[in-house]
Amino acid sequence: MDVMQRMERLVEQLNQYNYHYYTLDQPLISDKEYDALYDQLTALETEAGMALPDSPTNRVGGELLKGFKPHRHLSSLWSLDKAQNEEHLLNWNNRALKLIADYNSKNPDSPLPAPTYVVELKFDGLTLNLTYSDGQLVQAATRGNGTVGEGILAQVKTIKSVPLSIPYRDGTIEVQGEGIMNLSVLAKYNETAVEPLKNARNAAAGALRNLNPRTTAERKLSAFFYNVGYSDGISFADHREMMEFLKDNRFKVNPYVTYFDSFDGVMQELHSISDNRSSLDYLIDGAVIKITDMRTREVLGYTDKFPRWAVAFKFEAEETTTVLESVSWNVGRTGKITPLAKVEAVELAGVTVQNCTLNNAGDIERKNLKFALGSRVFIRRSNDVIPEILGKVTDEQDGEEIIVPEHCPACGFPLEQRGAHLFCNNRLECKPQIVARITHFASRDAMDIETFSEKTAEQLYDEVNVHEPSDLYTLTYEDLIKLERFGEKKANNLLDAIEQSKGRDLASFLFALGIPNTGKSTTKVLAEHFRDLTAVMSATEEELTVLPDIGGIVAESIVSFFADPFMQASIQKMLSLGVEAKAPEKSSAPVTDSFFSGKTVVLTGTLHRLSRDEATERLEALGAKVTGSVSKKTDLVIAGEKAGSKLAKARELGIPVMENEEEWIKLLDGEQN
Structure with a gap:
C-alpha cells in the first residue's frame, strides 16, 4: 500500500472514530489508540508533503487570520416570529x-x-x-x-x-x-x-x-x-x-x-x-x-x-443582570467558609432573586468580582438551585472591594487556605460548624432522628451544652423539659427517637459521621465490604482504593478522619452509650432470572409510588445495575413525569422505555413475590 492509500485509510478511520466519539457519544477506541493513529497520519502527511481535504489534521490551522470575509448564503436564513405566551402560540396555529x-x-x-x-x-x-x-x-x-x-x-x-x-x-x-x-x-x-x-x-x-x-x-x-x-x-x-x-x-x-x-x-x-x-x-x-x-x-x-x-x-430568561449589593461569609459543618452574595432584587425565571452563590474566595478573583460591590453582574438561575453570579458586566474595577476574611466570621479563629477554599479549623468551639454537624448526624439519610431540626440543634447547643453528636445520647428528660417549646410529649418523643437511632445500620452511621468527600453511596460500599466499624476505622488507603468509586483523595479523607483522636473518642463514646452501627444483613444470592436481572437501568423524571432511592434499591435487589446516564450500554429507561433529556436520548438511541409506573412496579412486585 503506497503513502496516499495509507493516508486515505487512516483519514477514513479517524473520521469514523471522531463521529462516534463527538457526534454519537459512543467511543470505539481509547484516546491512546486514537492518538497513535493520528500520529501515524501526521507522519505520512509530512512524508507526502500534503494533507487530504477531510483529514482531521486540518481542523486547526497554524495561522492567525487577518479578518473575516463576507459570504453570501445560497438560500436566505430566516428569522423566526416569536410567541411570548400560549395565546400567541394558539394565534399562530x-x-x-x-x-x-x-x-x-x-x-x-x-x-x-x-x-x-x-x-x-x-x-x-x-x-x-x-x-x-x-x-x-x-x-x-x-x-x-x-x-x-x-x-x-x-x-x-x-x-x-x-x-x-x-x-x-x-x-x-x-x-x-x-x-x-x-x-x-x-x-x-x-x-x-x-x-x-x-x-x-x-x-x-x-x-x-x-x-x-x-x-x-x-x-x-x-x-x-x-x-x-x-x-x-x-x-x-x-x-x-x-x-x-x-x-x-x-x-x-x-x-x-x-x-x-x-x-x-x-x-x-x-x-x-x-x-x-x-x-x-x-x-x-x-x-x-x-x-x-x-x-x-x-x-x-x-x-x-x-x-x-x-x-x-x-422561555423566561434564566440569565440576567443585577447589582451586587453585599457579600457575607457562611461557615459549613466541615469548616469551609462560603461567600453568599446579596443582589438587588430581580425577576428571573419566574422567581424574585435576592441571594446568589459564589463558590469560594478564589471564585471572586476568577470572575473579576474583587471590586464589584455596587456594580452590575451577570446571574443565572437553574430551576430550584440558588442562582449563581457568572461575572461582572464590565471589566472595569469600578465598584467597592469585597473583603475576603482572614478570621472566621463566627468564632474569630484564623482561617486556613486549602486550594481555592478557606477553612476554620476551630471545630470544637465554632458554633455554626457544630450545629451543622449535629443536624447532619440526625438527618433522615443518616441516623434518622425524627422531629430533629437545625433549630433544635442550635437550642441544644446554646442551652444544654450539646457540642458533638455523641452528646445527644446523654440527654435526659430533665434536660429537655426545661427548654422553651419543649413540653412533656415533645421531650419524650425526641428521647424515643434518639433511642431508636442507636439501632441504625453501619452505612447510615458512617454517613452520619460526615466523613469529608464521602456520600451515601461511598459509605454503603464501605459498610458492605468491611461489615464492621472497627475494620472501616483501621482500613489503609491501599485497602480502600481497590473498592468501587473510591479514589486516592477519598481514601486519604477516610484514613485521616478515623486517625483523628477527637473522632475516635467521639465514636467510642457513642458505642459505649448503646449505638450499634449494625453490620448490613447478608445479602441473598443475586437474582438471575428476573425481568431486570443483568439489565443496565436509568431512572429519570418524577416517580410517585416509590422514591428514587427505594426504586434503585429494589431494582438492584432484582439484579439490575442502576446508572445515572443514558448511553448505548443502557438496556432500559424508566421514565416518570417530566422526564427530559434522558428520555429523549433513549428514544433517539432506540432504547426501551417504560413510562407506565403501574406497569414497572407490577414487575418489581411480581418478581419479588
Missing part, C-alpha cells in the same frame, strides 16, 4: 390552519394534509451555515443579516462534531445549525482560565468570531444541526425525512426532537421542556415549533420577515 383551509378550498384536487408538528429546542449559541460541495465542507458562515454572513470556516473546522466530509456527494447543500459550548465544558475551562468566561453563549460566539483558530479550538465547542436550507440535488417530503438525511450524513442532531399530530401535544411538550431545561448541559432559551410537511411549508411561504410555518416560543 389558528392562522396556519386558516391558510391551509383557504388553500384546500381552492385546490380540492390536491389538498394539503392536516398539519402535524415538530418541536425542537431553541439553542442559545451562534447560528452556523455550512456549505458542502460534492461531499466536502467548503465554507462555514455566521447568519449575518440572513443574506450575507461572515466566513468562519477555519474556526468551525475546530468543532470536532462538524463533519469535514459527508457521504452525500451529489452537488451542493447548505446545512444550518447552532454552535454551542456545553455548560460542563465551560465549567472545566474556567477552572484554569486566566480570564474566566462569563457564560456559555458568549463563550461560543466569541470563539467562533476569534481570528485565531487555536483559541477557538481551546473552547472545545460542539454543534447541533437542524435544517437543510439549500440543495441543488435533493428534496424532502417532510421534516422527519430531512432529519434522517442529516443523521445519515453524520451531522450531530439533538435527540430532543418530538413529533405531534395535534397542537395539544405541542403545548404539553413545551411545558415539559421548560420544566426540564435545567437538566440540559447546554443553554436553550425556548423551543421551535414547525409544521412538518414540506409542501405545506412551501404553500404557506413567508411574510417579509418570517416563515409562516414556524414559530419560536421563548
Whole structure:
C-alpha cells in the first residue's frame, strides 16, 4: 500500500472514530489508540508533503487570520416570529390552519394534509451555515443579516462534531445549525482560565468570531444541526425525512426532537421542556415549533420577515443582570467558609432573586468580582438551585472591594487556605460548624432522628451544652423539659427517637459521621465490604482504593478522619452509650432470572409510588445495575413525569422505555413475590 492509500485509510478511520466519539457519544477506541493513529497520519502527511481535504489534521490551522470575509448564503436564513405566551402560540396555529383551509378550498384536487408538528429546542449559541460541495465542507458562515454572513470556516473546522466530509456527494447543500459550548465544558475551562468566561453563549460566539483558530479550538465547542436550507440535488417530503438525511450524513442532531399530530401535544411538550431545561448541559432559551410537511411549508411561504410555518416560543430568561449589593461569609459543618452574595432584587425565571452563590474566595478573583460591590453582574438561575453570579458586566474595577476574611466570621479563629477554599479549623468551639454537624448526624439519610431540626440543634447547643453528636445520647428528660417549646410529649418523643437511632445500620452511621468527600453511596460500599466499624476505622488507603468509586483523595479523607483522636473518642463514646452501627444483613444470592436481572437501568423524571432511592434499591435487589446516564450500554429507561433529556436520548438511541409506573412496579412486585 503506497503513502496516499495509507493516508486515505487512516483519514477514513479517524473520521469514523471522531463521529462516534463527538457526534454519537459512543467511543470505539481509547484516546491512546486514537492518538497513535493520528500520529501515524501526521507522519505520512509530512512524508507526502500534503494533507487530504477531510483529514482531521486540518481542523486547526497554524495561522492567525487577518479578518473575516463576507459570504453570501445560497438560500436566505430566516428569522423566526416569536410567541411570548400560549395565546400567541394558539394565534399562530389558528392562522396556519386558516391558510391551509383557504388553500384546500381552492385546490380540492390536491389538498394539503392536516398539519402535524415538530418541536425542537431553541439553542442559545451562534447560528452556523455550512456549505458542502460534492461531499466536502467548503465554507462555514455566521447568519449575518440572513443574506450575507461572515466566513468562519477555519474556526468551525475546530468543532470536532462538524463533519469535514459527508457521504452525500451529489452537488451542493447548505446545512444550518447552532454552535454551542456545553455548560460542563465551560465549567472545566474556567477552572484554569486566566480570564474566566462569563457564560456559555458568549463563550461560543466569541470563539467562533476569534481570528485565531487555536483559541477557538481551546473552547472545545460542539454543534447541533437542524435544517437543510439549500440543495441543488435533493428534496424532502417532510421534516422527519430531512432529519434522517442529516443523521445519515453524520451531522450531530439533538435527540430532543418530538413529533405531534395535534397542537395539544405541542403545548404539553413545551411545558415539559421548560420544566426540564435545567437538566440540559447546554443553554436553550425556548423551543421551535414547525409544521412538518414540506409542501405545506412551501404553500404557506413567508411574510417579509418570517416563515409562516414556524414559530419560536421563548422561555423566561434564566440569565440576567443585577447589582451586587453585599457579600457575607457562611461557615459549613466541615469548616469551609462560603461567600453568599446579596443582589438587588430581580425577576428571573419566574422567581424574585435576592441571594446568589459564589463558590469560594478564589471564585471572586476568577470572575473579576474583587471590586464589584455596587456594580452590575451577570446571574443565572437553574430551576430550584440558588442562582449563581457568572461575572461582572464590565471589566472595569469600578465598584467597592469585597473583603475576603482572614478570621472566621463566627468564632474569630484564623482561617486556613486549602486550594481555592478557606477553612476554620476551630471545630470544637465554632458554633455554626457544630450545629451543622449535629443536624447532619440526625438527618433522615443518616441516623434518622425524627422531629430533629437545625433549630433544635442550635437550642441544644446554646442551652444544654450539646457540642458533638455523641452528646445527644446523654440527654435526659430533665434536660429537655426545661427548654422553651419543649413540653412533656415533645421531650419524650425526641428521647424515643434518639433511642431508636442507636439501632441504625453501619452505612447510615458512617454517613452520619460526615466523613469529608464521602456520600451515601461511598459509605454503603464501605459498610458492605468491611461489615464492621472497627475494620472501616483501621482500613489503609491501599485497602480502600481497590473498592468501587473510591479514589486516592477519598481514601486519604477516610484514613485521616478515623486517625483523628477527637473522632475516635467521639465514636467510642457513642458505642459505649448503646449505638450499634449494625453490620448490613447478608445479602441473598443475586437474582438471575428476573425481568431486570443483568439489565443496565436509568431512572429519570418524577416517580410517585416509590422514591428514587427505594426504586434503585429494589431494582438492584432484582439484579439490575442502576446508572445515572443514558448511553448505548443502557438496556432500559424508566421514565416518570417530566422526564427530559434522558428520555429523549433513549428514544433517539432506540432504547426501551417504560413510562407506565403501574406497569414497572407490577414487575418489581411480581418478581419479588
